[in-house]
Amino acid sequence: MEWPSKNIPFGGILHPARANYSPETHQFIKVLMEESKLSMMQRKSINYSLRNGQPLPTSINSSRQKRSQIPEVTIRPGSSRRRSRNDIISSGAYEREPFRPTYPVIDREKEKVKLANKMAYNRDIEVKKSRVIKKIEIDGVKEQGNRFDQLIEEIKEREQWLKEMEQIGHAEKYRLIIQQQIQNKVREMQKLKSAGDN
Numbered sequence: 546m547e548w549p550s551k552n553i554p555f556g557g558i559l560h561p562a563r564a565n566y567s568p569e570t571h572q573f574i575k576v577l578m579e580e581s582k583l584s585m586m587q588r589k590s591i592n593y594s595l596r597n598g599q600p601l602p603t604s605i606n607s608s609r610q611k612r613s614q615i616p617e618v619t620i621r622p623g624s625s626r627r628r629s630r631n632d633i634i635s636s637g638a639y640e641r642e643p644f645r646p647t648y649p650v651i652d653r654e655k656e657k658v659k660l661a662n663k664m665a666y667n668r669d670i671e672v673k674k675s676r677v678i679k680k681i682e683i684d685g686v687k688e689q690g691n692r693f694d695q696l697i698e699e700i701k702e703r704e705q706w707l708k709e710m711e712q713i714g715h716a717e718k719y720r721l722i723i724q725q726q727i728q729n730k731v732r733e734m735q736k737l738k739s740a741g742d743n
Contacts, residue, residue, distance in 0.1 A: 564598045571595055693737050696730045703727055 566574075574595065578588055594601050633639070662670055707723045710716040 564600065566595055566598065574601075693734060696734050696737075700727050700730050703730075 574591065578591060583591075590602060593599075628636075659669055662668070703723050703726055707716060707720065710719055
């Protein structure tokens with residue numbers, strides 16, 4: 546029985562005729578597959594088409610082509626994708642907000658005095674400095690001015706004493722000790738001078 550139509554190939558529209566690929570074509574396609582570095586799935590589909598005489602796939606969707614078609618998407622904050630250092634800095638992740646305490650600031654010195662008064666007098670009272678303490682503080686300031694003159698006199702006394710020891714012949718024993726004492730007095734004078742300037 547012959548196939549009735551000359552326009553439609555054997556098998557009809559749903560079953561097209563199979564192609565007969567020559568061994569040279571098989572070899573040529575294998576070489577092309579090796580050179581183009583196709584994935585295993587793509588190679589299997591081409592080999593299947595060659596074996597069964599089906600037409601070769603018209604387009605091979607490589608992963609590279611797919612990647613090039615995908616547009617670059619900006620990374621969202623919750624995403625697990627890595628971000629570059631510049632992206633992190635530009636997002637403001639390193640910027641700190643200035644600290645603003647939500648509670649009122651406590652004067653710790655006042656609180657210490659308050660607690661000390663409570664421990665000493667069993668109640669919170671404001672203790673004022675007595676006249677004696679104030680007088681001692683004022684005298685301390687006055688003495689600071691007089692201390693400079695006292696140090697000068699002490700240095701002179703030590704130098705005089707060292708001269709007397711030289712006359713007797715015992716100066717070498719005490720020279721180092723006296724020099725150290727004089728240096729200490731000079732240092733103390735420098736401290737008083739710098740405190741007075743401030």
